[in-house]
Amino acid sequence: xxxxxxxxxxxxxxxxxxxxxxxxxxxxxxxxxxxxxxxxxxxxxxxxxxxxxxxxxxxxxxxxxxxxxxxxxxxxxxxxxxxxxxxxxxxxxxxxxxxxxxxxxxxxxxxxxxxxxxxxxxxxxxxxxxxxxxxxxxxxxxxxxxxxxxxxxxxxx
Numbered sequence: 827x828x829x830x831x832x833x834x835x836x837x838x839x840x841x842x843x844x845x846x847x848x849x850x851x852x853x854x855x856x857x858x859x860x861x862x863x864x865x866x867x868x869x870x871x872x873x874x875x876x877x878x879x880x881x882x883x884x885x886x887x888x889x890x891x892x893x894x895x896x897x898x899x900x901x902x903x904x905x906x907x908x909x910x911x912x913x914x915x916x917x918x919x920x921x922x923x924x925x926x927x928x929x930x931x932x933x934x935x936x937x938x939x940x941x942x943x944x945x946x947x948x949x950x951x952x953x954x955x956x957x958x959x960x961x962x963x964x965x966x967x968x969x970x971x972x973x974x975x976x977x978x979x980x981x982x983x
Contacts, residue, residue: 838859838860838949839858839859839860839949839954839957839958839961840857840860840862840864841855841856841857841938841961841965842855842856842857842858842864842867842872843855843937843965844872844873844877845933845934845937846877846878847879847883847930847933848878848879849878849972849976850933850936850937850972851969851972851973852937852965852968853874853877854871854872854874855872855961855962855965856870856871856872857954857957857958857961858954863887864885864887864888865887865888865889865890865892865893866892867888868882868884868888868893868896868897869892869893873897873900875900875901880901880902880903881902881903881904881905881930882897882902882903882904882905882906883905883906883927883934884905884906884907885906885907885931886906886907886909888906889906889907889908889909893906894906905930905931907924907927907928907931908920908923908924937968940968940971941964941965941968944971945964945967945968947960947961947964949961
């Protein structure tokens with residue numbers, strides 16, 4: 827008789843961040859459970875009018891009519907990736923546009939990569955409150971490390 831794996835439910839958390847484009851500091855952040863949709867988080871205080879740029883660079887999960895209307899009303903410029911049409915090839919102009927957006931958007935992904943590799947961020951907590959605290963502390967550590975890096979660069983220049 828073949829052995830079977832136990833069915834263990836997995837629960838997770840997501841970290842949504844708003845990055846300063848010029849200095850790459852985390853300016854705002856929000857923690858949600860993994861089942862929550864990404865798109866609505868944009869309208870829940872992630873965007874910051876005092877940021878160094880008014881453009882919003884995000885992946886396709888954040889593209890929706892509600893988000894586009896919200897960004898236009900609040901004075902932000904949408905640079906959100908476009909989705910591939912269902913059962914159709916991606917039009918060449920949209921493919922090129924998304925590739926250009928990915929260059930800028932990758933800065934946010936570098937924050938998550940830094941948190942995982944340098945600080946060993948792995949959330950293993952019970953409850954959103956503890957996960958929020960742990961992610962918040964990781965964000966503070968990232969900002970401190972980023973500040974020290976920028977200080978070293980300016981001292982050497």
